[in-house]
Amino acid sequence: MSFPATATATATATASKLKRRPLALCLAWLAITTASTVLLAQSPGDPTNSEPAVRIVDQAPGVTLALRPHQVRFDDGNSAYVSSERGVLIVDAPTDPEVIKHWVAKAKAEGQSIRWVLNTHWHSDHNQGNQQLQAAFPDVEIVGHHSLRGEVPNRAATAHHERVARLTEQIPAARSALANGKGLSGQDLTAEQIEAQATAISQGEEWLDTNRAVEFLAPTVSFDHALQIDLGKHTAELHHFRAHTSGDTVLVLRELRIAFTGDLLDELPFIGHGSPRSWVQALDVIERLDVDTFVPGHGDPFGKEHLRVIRDYLAQLIAAVDEAKSSGVSLEDARQSLTFPQWRKKLATDDIARRFFDNTVADAVAAAWNEQ
Ligand SMILES: [Zn+2]
Numbered sequence: 554m555s556f557p558a559t560a561t562a563t564a565t566a567t568a569s570k571l572k573r574r575p576l577a578l579c580l581a582w583l584a585i586t587t588a589s590t591v592l593l594a595q596s597p598g599d600p601t602n603s604e605p606a607v608r609i610v611d612q613a614p615g616v617t618l619a620l621r622p623h624q625v626r627f628d629d630g631n632s633a634y635v636s637s638e639r640g641v642l643i644v645d646a647p648t649d650p651e652v653i654k655h656w657v658a659k660a661k662a663e664g665q666s667i668r669w670v671l672n673t674h675w676h677s678d679h680n681q682g683n684q685q686l687q688a689a690f691p692d693v694e695i696v697g698h699h700s701l702r703g704e705v706p707n708r709a710a711t712a713h714h715e716r717v718a719r720l721t722e723q724i725p726a727a728r729s730a731l732a733n734g735k736g737l738s739g740q741d742l743t744a745e746q747i748e749a750q751a752t753a754i755s756q757g758e759e760w761l762d763t764n765r766a767v768e769f770l771a772p773t774v775s776f777d778h779a780l781q782i783d784l785g786k787h788t789a790e791l792h793h794f795r796a797h798t799s800g801d802t803v804l805v806l807r808e809l810r811i812a813f814t815g816d817l818l819d820e821l822p823f824i825g826h827g828s829p830r831s832w833v834q835a836l837d838v839i840e841r842l843d844v845d846t847f848v849p850g851h852g853d854p855f856g857k858e859h860l861r862v863i864r865d866y867l868a869q870l871i872a873a874v875d876e877a878k879s880s881g882v883s884l885e886d887a888r889q890s891l892t893f894p895q896w897r898k899k900l901a902t903d904d905i906a907r908r909f910f911d912n913t914v915a916d917a918v919a920a921a922w923n924e925q
Pocket of ligand 1: 674676797816823850
């Protein structure tokens with residue numbers, strides 16, 4: 554049973570291993586693609602893989618992280634547990650119920666209440682666990698940018714219910730096609746593909762069982778520009794940015810020199826719902842913060858060097874899109890031709906990341922193209 558090391562020297566060993574809940578990687582793509590053959594398109598890899606579903610890491614005094622293992626780092630969000638004498642603040646409530654169960658059990662074991670859950674943005678892998686947290690701690694305040702009051706019950710819930718409906722329809726069709734050795738589009742499958750498809754189908758069924766009845770809860774406390782939460786010894790500073798989405802929140806714990814960025818600052822950011830131009834400005838502001846460690850929405854913590862890499866990527870994306878636009882190229886042609894191989898090489902260092910990059914780069918071009 555291996556627990557990959559985190560990127561930061563200060564992180565200490567894992568506290569416990571949560572029960573492995575394999576979740577097909579395909580489900581992550583379902584959130585961002587509409588590929589009808591998605592059940593086959595992405596194999597989740599070796600189903601007997603012994604990597605835990607989540608890594609629990611003590612990051613700093615009172616700060617514990619739930620990080621996805623490397624192989625599934627894009628399929629659900631990270632989460633953090635910040636304890637204080639005034640109660641526990643959770644940063645992001647991902648889709649995996651095991652993470653929420655772990656935080657609830659930890660709070661109860663420590664005699665604490667979970668008083669706040671911050672949703673860093675509207676994507677469901679950062680707020681789907683709100684309902685489960687509220688069931689355990691009915692007084693918990695759900696905190697987020699004011700735009701989440703509309704986006705969570707509308708966009709997040711709608712995307713989720715569409716995913717449920719799509720899988721409900723696809724799984725029986727995929728199962729009967731598989732019985733004849735075929736994929737969803739009727740294509741013949743190799744033995745390896747049959748095994749991968751069977752795994753994807755059972756993981757899809759497991760996901761449906763867990764997710765069919767989820768309700769999406771919007772923030773009960775929201776803000777426009779900034780908010781401070783008094784944690785006693787520390788102050789949690791919340792700052793709004795328009796970047797990965799229109800309603801991103803970055804949480805800064807100044808005394809601990811840590812910032813929690815949600816997907817505004819990921820190992821490999823998803824740009825398709827974002828505003829690259831204001832994103833670059835946001836990164837300029839964040840770079841000036843007096844912090845050493847950024848905890849992203851996906852991937853391991855990192856420092857300012859990676860922030861600058863992401864900013865350079867966004868700046869080159871914008872420059873390339875502007876150049877294409879001014880030379881009369883159509884958006885459709887720009888989506889096809891701007892593939893940024895040098896950035897793919899630099900940012901996407903394994904097959905999972907390369908697939909993520911390839912599946913999302915055209916939407917990144919469109920986001921830069923359409924931003925006013
Ligand atoms: Zn996101």
